[in-house]
Amino acid sequence: MKKIALLTMIGALCLTGCSIVKEEDKTAPALELTKTRVQVGVNSQVDYQSYIQKAIDEVDGDLISAVQYNEIDTSKTGQYEVQYTVKDESGNESKQTLLVDVVKYFQNGIFSPLGVKADTVDNPEDVTVLVNKLHQIPEGWTPDDLEPVIDNANQKLRKEANEAYTKFYNAAKAKGIDIYSISGYRTNATQTLYWNNQVKVYGEEYASQYSAYPGRSEHQLGLAIDVSYTTQGDRLSEKVADSAIGKFIISDAYKYGFTLRYKKDKVAITNYGYEPWHIRYVGIDLATKLHDQNLTLEEYYKQ
Template identity: 45%
Template structure:
């Protein structure tokens, strides 16, 4: 009897042990989940989503488009290279100023046109402005000093003019004196180097945009032709200043300059054509015939050249 009970007890113990082992095996049936901080990437499925044995707990993987490692690109809006888009190609797209037609400069009131070098700088009617420039370091060969008063005493190139223009200026000053108007020279011939120094100083003082309204870029100055002279009253008051416009000297010049072959080169109201502000003191010699036509019609040298269908030879 005791022997049978021992066998029964052993059988019960064996059955319990099998049950415990089976239960422990069930806990290891499911593989461990990838934690949120795992370095192991999700596998991309054909639809773009990652493979996930338990999608309710695994983080979503963004859909990939294009190359998995796309090259670094430059924002086209700020690009200055040669790419496409809204970049500006070779640098700035600053409007206006001397970089509107590449490095060739601008004309008139900032319209993009190529700067041309005049082929006949010694021509009395030569047009020199923001479009037409003189050959580098051009200097007339017939410069002389007109026999007129000047507002300064020192000997200087700014006393000089070309011979024909100097003779005409002497007659103009003499005629003014007969009308009790005393005139004096302020500034005549100017080398390209001198013009560069002046222009650079004006840029430092007022900025380039403002300087270009009253001063010529080197090579574009009428003073370099030897055909221009700035004039004032003999006392020097209002010399090359806005107040000169209201003087009796300025009024006499406006009325009589053409009789002697001179024009007021930069007249009032023509700034958009000449590219410069009104300068009632700036006389330019062009010869009596042309001067009278320009003055009678109230036009500029630019407009005269256009109306006469004159094509200035340029290199």
């Protein structure tokens, strides 16, 4: 009875003079963006809110409406940063950065690489490396295991890619399919010549669609090769798609580690025009995955 009376007394004292101590909130809100880098056209309006994936605090709940960000000037091409910041009621803060490339878009939906700051890849020797308008090869890097391909001593591929290409070539020939190697490895000087010539003859829009800016070409990796059904005339055109080798690329290239890099239905993703002649070695495992799931390298690296 004495114990009960003591507890009752303590309870009464707490009701009149005690207060519950609230634990201090030291956890910052969880702030996530939908992307880390985006491209927008010159003079376009940026929907900054659309890039916020979530802004949630354990105590304050949904804070998306409280997210602050700076706006950028889209009147000039170049790379800009948008800093997203959100604070909870306790003053805990989270930040995320969105890189925005302001680019020159053409009517075909492809943007020019001019004025675009490319990230330099740190693994150019990896057969699965992504090189495109936004990712470039380190300056001065060249493959050290180039070999001439089976049907053209003037065209080369890296050893692993060349061994796979030889198997692919022999398989095509065994089926009676005409296949000719048109363009394999290119030096930076050669790619510069290609780019400048395309711009001079056909203009920047065409060059941006069918030629890579120097340092951003898969041909410089020694892993890509253009093939055709002929060595004459317009050998690299969409006619390749309807040829026996074009169809063989679609059905069998992945079995040898190659992927059709620039597909007709993926132009907006690869940012290059449809090239049924351009195959890229990525290894059998990845090539099979890209084939089975209809993915580009860009889509694969976003997974």
